Amino acid sequence: MQVEFNEERAKALAWSMKKYLAGAGHDVPNTALLEALAQGLGYSDFRTLKAMSDAPPAHRTLARELMKGDAEVFVYLDTSYVGASYTPGYPSWAKLVLTEDILAHIIETQQEVASKGRAEAVLQSGFLVRWAREASYRRAFEELTVSPRAIWASFYLKHEDGHVQTELVHLDDLIARLRERSKGDVVYFNADKALVEESDCENPNFEPEYRYLVAESWGHIFAGNHEQRVAFVFDVKTQHITHMRIGGVAANRAEMADVEDSLLNANGEAFDDPEDWGLESTDELPDWAQPTQPDEAFAIPKRHVHARVTTRVVEAFKEPTQAAEEDASEEVLQPGETLYVYKSPYDQYKHLNGHQFRIVKAITEADAKHDLEVLPMYVGQFESGETVELWPEEIHRRD
Structure with a gap:
């Protein structure tokens, strides 16, 4: 086609x-x-x-x-089910994701509809409407309808007689509310504000009912098609896995990113009913994710004796070379104005490869988010303003 x-x-x-x-x-x-x-x-x-x-x-x-650098504004709407058969648990809210150019396009469409005496026009809405728990539904399609006076969005489910529809919003009211808001504010019509702030992780006031989802034995297929059981802590507020273990040993960043991507993009239904998916909703970290103190008998787990560790052990027994002195991962770096280059073997921040940054914090002590065995880590601030946590092997001195 x-x-x-x-x-x-x-x-x-x-x-x-x-x-x-x-x-x-x-x-x-x-x-x-x-x-x-x-x-x-x-x-x-x-x-x-x-x-x-x-x-x-x-x-x-x-x-x-x-060429435009438009800022997004969220506009939250109430929803209802339209049809002969009622489907429990349909999306309880929807949000319009507006920019100046998108709003202008809607207004132009409204004017065209009115001038030609048409009842309405239908726009493809996948790029400007998002729905509560939308990953949980098998949707057929969705659309935004523009009439001479109002707009509304519709969400059609596969194998359903009915569909979900937002409240009607008069364009004059929408424009007025957008003008009244302060910079950075979102706009609510009849959507339940408390429910939205509890369930929409993109909302600036997002406060989930529980802070963490904890899995003690989650099956995941890693590269090579081998399934392993993993334990992880998913921070619902930040939408990231903060702790993860495989066979009782701390996972590396690539492994954490792999499981996180699967959870968010392939298993979104788990957030709707965590218990059915073997997840515990809690505000407390499990014992194995609590900060640990160094142990005199501590030994490096075999999974962590990778090339970088082996190299460091060997080099400890010979005279240092110039290459070793220039490797930024061989020492605890201090915050300052020195610029480093980001080069990572992992995919999580691959868009930053080759970019320069400065270190704003060195993480050398265990806390709720960092196990002692993976430290030190660093917080780097890039020239774009983006700030991320970095592993030593991702930090390189400039040539």
Whole structure:
């Protein structure tokens, strides 16, 4: 099936690309992306695309939208089930994810509908409407309807007679509420504010009912198609795994990221009924995740005797070389203005590879989030402003 690349699809694509860039810590607009986009569309460079008044409208729209650095505003709406058969547990709220250009597109659509005497127009809404617990449903499709006076979103489920629909919002009311809000605020219509703040991790006031989900024996298939039982602590507020063990030994960052991705993107139903999935909802860390103190008889577990550790043991018995002196992972680094280069074998922050940063904190003592056996770790601040925790092997001195 051939899909027409029109201006509406160009706007949706631009929104998705900008969201990905922002989430990955890249600047928006992004010069490298604009140049690659122009060449991918058959132009010599982005300047040529901008200057061509006869370029296809969808091309110009995509370029124009990607040049904007729009901030998102969340608008929360109440929902109801429409249909003959009632489905328990349907999404209890929905949120519009608006930017200035998306709102302008909705207003333009409304004006077109009114001027042509049409009852309504339907827009593809996957890029601007999100639903409570949406990963738990088998959705057929969703849409945003624009009438001469109001808008509403609909969520259609597979194998269901009915569908979920938001409350109707008059555009004049929506615009007024957006103008009244303070910078950084979200907008609520009839959605249950307490329920939203308890369940939407993107909400700035997100406060989950329980802080942690704890698994003591979770099956996960790692690379190589071998399944292992893992224990982990998932921080519901930050949406990250903070502690994980495999066979009683602390997991590394790559292993934690692998399980975290599976939990969030392939097993989202676990958050709806944790007990059925063998997860404990709690505000307390399990004993095995509590900060530990050094033990005189401490020995390095075999899983941690990897190449870097072996190299350090060998080099401890010979004269240091210049290469060893330049390896930033061989010493406890101190916060300061010295710039280092990020190079990591892991995928979690691969977008930062090659970027410079300075160390703002050295983590050398065990606490609720860091086991003694994996320390030291560091907090690095990149030139973009993004701040992340780093392993020693990810830190390299500049040439």
